[in-house]
Amino acid sequence: MSRFLILVFCFLAACAHAQTGLLADDDAARILEPNKAFHLQVEAVDAQTIIAHFTIAPGYYLYRERISFKLDGADDSVIAAIELPPGEIKQDPNFGEMLVFHESFDGRILLKHTGAAPQEITLLASYQGCSERGLCYAPIEKTLSVELPGADGTATGGSETDRVVKLLRGGKWWLIVASFFGFGLLLALTPCMYPMYPILSGIIVGQQHPTRLHAFNLALAYVLGMALSYTVIGIAAAFSGHLISNALQTPWALGFGALIFVVLAFSMFGFYDLRLPSAVETRLARASNHLKGGRFVGVFAIGVLSALIMSPCVAAPLAGALLYIGQTRDVVLGGMALFTLAIGMGVPLLILGASAGAILPRSGPWMKLARNFFGVVMLGMAAWLIAPVVTNLLAPTAAGTHQSVLPFKTIKNLAELKSSLQQAQGKFVMLDFYADWCVECKRFEQTTFRDPRVQKMLENAVLLQADVTQNNDDDIVLQKYFGLYGPPGIIFFDAQGREIKAAGVVGYQNAEEFLITLNRVYSSWEGECAPVSAC
Amino acid sequence: MRTGLRLLISALALGVAGFFIYRQLAPDNTAVDALYAATLPDQNGQPQALSQWRANIVLVNFWATWCPPCREEMPELSDFQEKYRARNVIVLGISTDDVAKISEYSKAHPVSYPLLAGDFQAMVLAERLGNNKGALPYSVLIDPKKGVRRIYFGRIDIQQLERDVRGIVE
Numbered sequence: 001m002s003r004f005l006i007l008v009f010c011f012l013a014a015c016a017h018a019q020t021g022l023l024a025d026d027d028a029a030r031i032l033e034p035n036k037a038f039h040l041q042v043e044a045v046d047a048q049t050i051i052a053h054f055t056i057a058p059g060y061y062l063y064r065e066r067i068s069f070k071l072d073g074a075d076d077s078v079i080a081a082i083e084l085p086p087g088e089i090k091q092d093p094n095f096g097e098m099l100v101f102h103e104s105f106d107g108r109i110l111l112k113h114t115g116a117a118p119q120e121i122t123l124l125a126s127y128q129g130c131s132e133r134g135l136c137y138a139p140i141e142k143t144l145s146v147e148l149p150g151a152d153g154t155a156t157g158g159s160e161t162d163r164v165v166k167l168l169r170g171g172k173w174w175l176i177v178a179s180f181f182g183f184g185l186l187l188a189l190t191p192c193m194y195p196m197y198p199i200l201s202g203i204i205v206g207q208q209h210p211t212r213l214h215a216f217n218l219a220l221a222y223v224l225g226m227a228l229s230y231t232v233i234g235i236a237a238a239f240s241g242h243l244i245s246n247a248l249q250t251p252w253a254l255g256f257g258a259l260i261f262v263v264l265a266f267s268m269f270g271f272y273d274l275r276l277p278s279a280v281e282t283r284l285a286r287a288s289n290h291l292k293g294g295r296f297v298g299v300f301a302i303g304v305l306s307a308l309i310m311s312p313c314v315a316a317p318l319a320g321a322l323l324y325i326g327q328t329r330d331v332v333l334g335g336m337a338l339f340t341l342a343i344g345m346g347v348p349l350l351i352l353g354a355s356a357g358a359i360l361p362r363s364g365p366w367m368k369l370a371r372n373f374f375g376v377v378m379l380g381m382a383a384w385l386i387a388p389v390v391t392n393l394l395a396p397t398a399a400g401t402h403q404s405v406l407p408f409k410t411i412k413n414l415a416e417l418k419s420s421l422q423q424a425q426g427k428f429v430m431l432d433f434y435a436d437w438c439v440e441c442k443r444f445e446q447t448t449f450r451d452p453r454v455q456k457m458l459e460n461a462v463l464l465q466a467d468v469t470q471n472n473d474d475d476i477v478l479q480k481y482f483g484l485y486g487p488p489g490i491i492f493f494d495a496q497g498r499e500i501k502a503a504g505v506v507g508y509q510n511a512e513e514f515l516i517t518l519n520r521v522y523s524s525w526e527g528e529c530a531p532v533s534a535c
Numbered sequence: 536m537r538t539g540l541r542l543l544i545s546a547l548a549l550g551v552a553g554f555f556i557y558r559q560l561a562p563d564n565t566a567v568d569a570l571y572a573a574t575l576p577d578q579n580g581q582p583q584a585l586s587q588w589r590a591n592i593v594l595v596n597f598w599a600t601w602c603p604p605c606r607e608e609m610p611e612l613s614d615f616q617e618k619y620r621a622r623n624v625i626v627l628g629i630s631t632d633d634v635a636k637i638s639e640y641s642k643a644h645p646v647s648y649p650l651l652a653g654d655f656q657a658m659v660l661a662e663r664l665g666n667n668k669g670a671l672p673y674s675v676l677i678d679p680k681k682g683v684r685r686i687y688f689g690r691i692d693i694q695q696l697e698r699d700v701r702g703i704v705e
Contacts, residue, residue, distance in 0.1 A: 031689065034668055034670075066601075093607070130603065133689060134607070136603070138599070
């Protein structure tokens, strides 16, 4: 019976083969559909900038010169420029040197609107590519509709700070809480949180018999401590409307943070046991007899401190929240927002705590090793925190004479700024707030401003820098004038010397993000073309 | 009994699958009719009715001046044309370009077979003849009696082509 089955199967298979036999059997299967070979996805980052993500399958390539974009049915909008990466050179026996893309890449389409930006535009994309296997695809044409964020940026896009401010302004209470929790979760993935892990692990590993519940409670105490710090920062910002992130970046704060790390590190090495003063401890111990869990108070305190130390690292999203809170003076909202942010940031720590009882062995040489390892990590953190302060001390250049990679002209006060703006008539002006003790400013100088693309785009601009290292009265007035809480902050002015509010930068941006900001600046430029984009 | 039922179901399933694969892959003969109904200008701008080659064994080669692998295989197709001309075989090079482009091309790189400017129609015809991927070069071997015998995605293998043609001729 089964033999008969096989026979039938063979017969059918043969039939199928005979039918498909007239086709190039494996050829067709080997070749990708054009949409799988080249995938295009577009998204608008703001009303003037569309990013085109091209995904290219291995062994396939696109010709750079055959990529084109047009707008369909848009009378009031034009494409000001299309920016594509340089591509690779391919030697073609027929055409000579051709520029092609073998790897996935992003292109940028810069739009210009004569009136208000439309909500949606239709983009006609055309591109053409080949396979290294000796096959080309006919030009691929795509009609894509792209939703543009409004001119006031109500949809997606805008800088990180803008988004935070907008969300708060938008108002829905539960939405704010949920979003800040989300922001916190995202922040938890940044390296800012790394030092928190060894601290917390150190605490948990240090326990004699960490049960799962106990470890989780410790983690919870730590996270709540962290959350308290942020809440206080939020409330303080609401009350004072004054420079918080600034204060956190002063040499004193950084030095203090570094010191804490060193102290923690040495306790990890076993030089001493970290303990509260005996008087306090006795009182706590007495209290803990009643309250259960005096140890949690210590962990809670460490949480408070770690949050304070780490906040410069998360200054960018924090600055947006602080800016808004400072302006509205809404204490409850400010505190609430930052509390949920911190809880979000603490989620991985809670997971760590919850798992600790199961993962960590109870005793043995492993624990000693781990403690030593965390000690070394903490020393590294201390060095990282203090490095900018130390380099300043070692290089005794007085404030105001620090050398930047960009040819900045230093301004001291509002009056100097105004006269500089007048002199710059017809050119666009960038004002950068800098301070020697500002870690993020140094990152700006070391990465973003060094990027040749950024330098090229700033070639024809007037570059001003306000050095607020001293944070004297003039500096404070200048920062308040632009609603800044402290460096890093970058303000742009148009040809008439008016501030371009949509493009202001608070906090660090890497070269890619900063290029997008610059595009936004140039696109608000009325009349002429942007200095570097082709028109 | 059980085996018998299983057998029946398997046979049915296979039959259905086979039918769909066939429907999916095999170009229908109306595509060949559509091809022969077309009239396209050659490299000199002279309109050519494709029906004049209906009695030939035809290799339709879809190509474009901007397509490197197409240009690479064209001298080989030119030699192939010379070799099999006496055996009623004809190559038709239908380009996605316009007359001006192919006339310029044929002056620089003459071939022994007619080049036709398919322009926008080229990819439509190619798609009807089974090119579901917009690929170039794309070739189709048509037997005057039995219709489409084989399709070739991409750079053609001349030896394979010769084997296929001999299969029809002999």
